[in-house]
Amino acid sequence: MKIVIQPERHSEILMEVIPVFEGGKVLHVCNSCAARVQRFIKFGRFDASLGSTYKFTKEKDLGAIKEEVYVGLGKEEEITSERIRKAVSMAIKEVKKLNVEKATVRFIDLDDISTEEVVKAIAEGAVLGNYEFNNYKKIKEGRVFLNEIRIASVAQEKVEAAEKALQEAELLINSTIFARNLVNEPANVLIPEELAARAMAAGKESGFQVEIMDKNQIEALGMKAYLEVAKGSVNEPKLIVMRYFGDEENKEDVTALVGKGLTFDTGGYSLKPNDSMVNMKSDMGGAAAVIGAISAIAKAKLKANVVAVVAACENVISGGSYKPGDIIGSMSGKHIEIVNTDAEGRLTLADAVYYAAEKEKASRIIDVATLTGAALIALGTSTTAVVTNNQELYNKLQSAADSCGERVWQLPAFEEYKELNKSSVADIKNAGGRLAGTITAGLFIGEFVKDTPWMHLDVAGTAWSDVEKAYITKGGTGAAVRSLYYFVKNN
Known part of the structure; x- marks a missing residue:
């Protein structure tokens, strides 16, 4: 328009x-x-x-x-x-x-x-x-x-300021719509390979570099947790790494945006009921957000360095799928007890955030994921839940979200919650139970960021809408694109 x-x-x-x-x-x-x-x-x-x-x-x-x-x-x-x-x-x-x-x-x-x-x-x-x-x-x-x-x-006397503001608004509108379109595509179309192709096209259009890694390259990196989730599908995983360096003088200062990229999620052997599965094409809403955000950041030529990472795959059932009770490895070297194969997004993110910290040398990491139904129970569909290990990071996100009308809410990350993720047979288990589910899921991911300042955004309630609400239309919403853009712009 x-x-x-x-x-x-x-x-x-x-x-x-x-x-x-x-x-x-x-x-x-x-x-x-x-x-x-x-x-x-x-x-x-x-x-x-x-x-x-x-x-x-x-x-x-x-x-x-x-x-x-x-x-x-x-x-x-x-x-x-x-x-x-x-x-x-x-x-x-x-x-x-x-x-x-x-x-x-x-x-x-x-x-x-x-x-x-x-x-x-x-x-x-x-x-x-x-x-x-x-x-x-x-x-x-x-x-x-x-x-x-x-x-x-x-x-x-206000026309010049208005036209300048309109240029930025159009960047954010187009990037948000791009994210919405990705989420709204059916899963038989937007398989991991197609998501990677669209990220590549976005990079060419917006001005950021894109590297796509195949299964062999993912294996070479040791991303065992990610591959366990992916191995049940005939559609092979794609690790999508997008890089924008707009601050050449400070190349060591890098913000990593990591998006959950489950292009479809059946729940695996912990199978979802049909009503819960029908909209699971939206389980890559986090990936859509970070691809949309880096597109806007690059087009605006912000003075910042950003790396966006998406571990794209499907969580489906086959004879080769991982199972409840399995103990699997990870890129970090930690072993994970699988107590629920529907807690799969955090497994892909565990390797993705570790990759961002270890290989991309990120100064700070923000992961965005449609992670838990508990986020909807706690905050409904209007507010994104946040778990962090760095209060300053959250304060900056809050300011960024306020500037564009998106709502975020910080959840506690007390040590007592980490106890719920402890396993008697491995270094950690992939689900902490029903209590404090959004917090324990976030803290699981936080175990893999090394010592990096980190923030987890659970957009399970905000990345998809079943009804129209003002400018939030039915389907994919593009949640977090604008907040991430302003976070990078203002910091």
Whole structure:
């Protein structure tokens, strides 16, 4: 979708989104709009609560029709960039119903929120709210797609800042959509080899290097835990390593982003029920996030060094699959007791984070994974759970997430939780039981990062949505792409 900054409103506008605060305050007020809003409120048609909408149609000169969608911003004293993002996305959903190609959104000029933040919020809300995954659907003949948004009534002295902010917003929008598309692809299409190919294509487009390692190379690295998960599938694993070095003067300062890359997960011999398995194409949501993030980082030419690692494979059943009760090795040399073959993502991540620390010499490691159902029980679908061994690292992530409207929440990492992962027959077991499941899963991964500052993001609840929620559309969400980008940019 094309997004344009437009300093002035033009009389030929035929589709306009008009933001309104509760009480009826219209920004960039025109007398007719203000009067209409008061009538809508008086007769109970529109209350301007956050995300509420009302469509008004009027005739213009020469019989032309102008459509106006009024959208509520809620209480003026509660306005944030995230509330703008949500409101605009709700308005765009109404606009789409009108089968128009172009729409204008009035700029929201505020004292407490910068021009840059407002522009990003409008652009992200509009485009991400308009997202559809139609790769395998026949499009109805004659359907009109919304393909251009104009952000209008931007004061001339703010246009330069608005256009600069829009460039960054488009990077993040496109990278988020790229991640969504990866997650939404069916598992029979996005096998590990295909995920690797798409990472390679993203590297060529965005400007980062990509190295793809095959099974023999993975074996040579000693990544035994990763290979145990992968060996049940006819689709061979691919270790995807992406490198962007934008700070040549500080080559030793490297941030590693490690994404869980299970392109499908049956649970192995600890088999999932069908209802839990049907959306397991999304089990590579962490991989999608880190590929999307490094794409945005490279395109923006940030002054930073980033290595992204994805240990891609499938967890399926065959005569060669690993089993509950097995004791397996790992790249670190630690032996792992398998108590649950559905706790497979942490096994691939154990080798992947160790690789990042040992071979890529990462200064800090952030892993992103659709890891535990316990994360949904604890935090639902709106918030990403975080476990870390470094408080400063988490504080920086919190700031990055706040800047883009994503929600994260730190879970405790007390020594008592590590006790739950202890094994009587091996160095560690791969599941600590039902209690504190998100924490013990994260701490398992933390045992393989050596002494590196590390943070684990469990996006099991946020990387996929079963329902539409404002700019979060059904299916893959692209969660964590923007937070990771801002984390790297600001640090």
